[in-house]
Amino acid sequence: MDRTPVWFMRQAGRYLKEYRELRVKYSLLELCRNPELATEVTLQPLRRFDLDAAIIFADILLPLPGIGVDFEFAAGEGPKIHRPLRSPSQIASLAVGEPEDSLRFVLEAIGMVRRELPRQVALIGFAGAPFTLASYMIEGGYSRSFLRTKKMMYLHPNSWRVLMEILVEVTVRYLKAQIAAGAQAVQLFDSWVGALGADDYRQYAMPYSSMIFESLKDQSVPTIHFSTGTAGYLELLKEAGGTVQSVDWRIPIHLAWERVGTDTAIQGNLEPIALMAPPDVLERKVLDILKQVDGRPGHIFNLGHGFLPQTPVESVSAIVECVHEYSHS
Numbered sequence: 001m002d003r004t005p006v007w008f009m010r011q012a013g014r015y016l017k018e019y020r021e022l023r024v025k026y027s028l029l030e031l032c033r034n035p036e037l038a039t040e041v042t043l044q045p046l047r048r049f050d051l052d053a054a055i056i057f058a059d060i061l062l063p064l065p066g067i068g069v070d071f072e073f074a075a076g077e078g079p080k081i082h083r084p085l086r087s088p089s090q091i092a093s094l095a096v097g098e099p100e101d102s103l104r105f106v107l108e109a110i111g112m113v114r115r116e117l118p119r120q121v122a123l124i125g126f127a128g129a130p131f132t133l134a135s136y137m138i139e140g141g142y143s144r145s146f147l148r149t150k151k152m153m154y155l156h157p158n159s160w161r162v163l164m165e166i167l168v169e170v171t172v173r174y175l176k177a178q179i180a181a182g183a184q185a186v187q188l189f190d191s192w193v194g195a196l197g198a199d200d201y202r203q204y205a206m207p208y209s210s211m212i213f214e215s216l217k218d219q220s221v222p223t224i225h226f227s228t229g230t231a232g233y234l235e236l237l238k239e240a241g242g243t244v245q246s247v248d249w250r251i252p253i254h255l256a257w258e259r260v261g262t263d264t265a266i267q268g269n270l271e272p273i274a275l276m277a278p279p280d281v282l283e284r285k286v287l288d289i290l291k292q293v294d295g296r297p298g299h300i301f302n303l304g305h306g307f308l309p310q311t312p313v314e315s316v317s318a319i320v321e322c323v324h325e326y327s328h329s
Helices: 018-027 026-033 035-046 086-093 104-116 130-139 147-155 155-182 198-215 229-241 252-262 272-276 280-291 315-328
Strands: 053-056 071-074 078-081 122-128 183-192 223-228 244-246 266-270 299-303
Touching: 018 026, 026 035, 026 071, 026 104, 035 053, 035 104, 035 198, 035 315, 071 266, 086 155, 086 315, 104 122, 104 155, 122 155, 130 147, 130 155, 130 183, 130 198, 130 244, 130 252, 147 198, 155 183, 155 198, 183 198, 198 229, 198 266, 229 244, 229 252, 252 266, 252 280, 266 272, 266 280, 272 280, 272 299, 280 299, 280 315
Parallel strands: 053 122, 122 183, 183 223, 223 244, 244 266, 266 299
Antiparallel strands: 071 078
């Protein structure tokens, strides 16, 4: 490719009018679990913007019912776990299940999207990393302190290990099935792992992410390691695995790349709220990232996290045009 590729986390979703129109008729889970609808939502941003990749429309929590943990999306509140894991006995009752069967709708959507996409546009699959999934399962939803999650780690280390190993097995099988269905790259989302310090990350989360990346090495597709709030231990993220490291806006991208090594591709790292800035400020921020990268191969332009619902559509267009024009010149 003769230009810097660009795609965005949450590029399909609430900032698009056509998505909001669908949400009037269908719940989020209905959109995810219907392959035709998930295909439509995945393709919506590709019809508007000259993006270099699509990411399948799904949610990281979709594998949970298959292992015995049910959830719903409460209006205005995000995901709610029906029976959070608060005891070792609950963890002992979990089973790996059959992600290839329980998540067949995601795999069907991947196949449908791949058939619709132009050859030059990559299709990305994804899954949640064990720590982030475990935190939802234990906390019951979003948390600021991750108090219950950390107590489980510290007070019941054997149960924590059992839970994480189950999540590793489910995630590996799920991602391999996505690749077989047509995903040309996969991203592991560890959205909440920044709640851990370096030592706890090394002991309680890193080994399990490493198992996943190691298990995917025979798949011959790029693997993207996504995290936020982890600028203090990027070297450990690199050690955990992934052919691409995604970094957030809390560290300049050229410094992040020095720390993970230029032998690793890097993704990022515009702050999502920058899209609410005036056009000249937004352009300056985009160009600053590109100038820091200085044309080195292996950069994927993206946000440090996902789009917010208030994101102006015209800002998305401006970024795509700016990245392509600057990197092609």
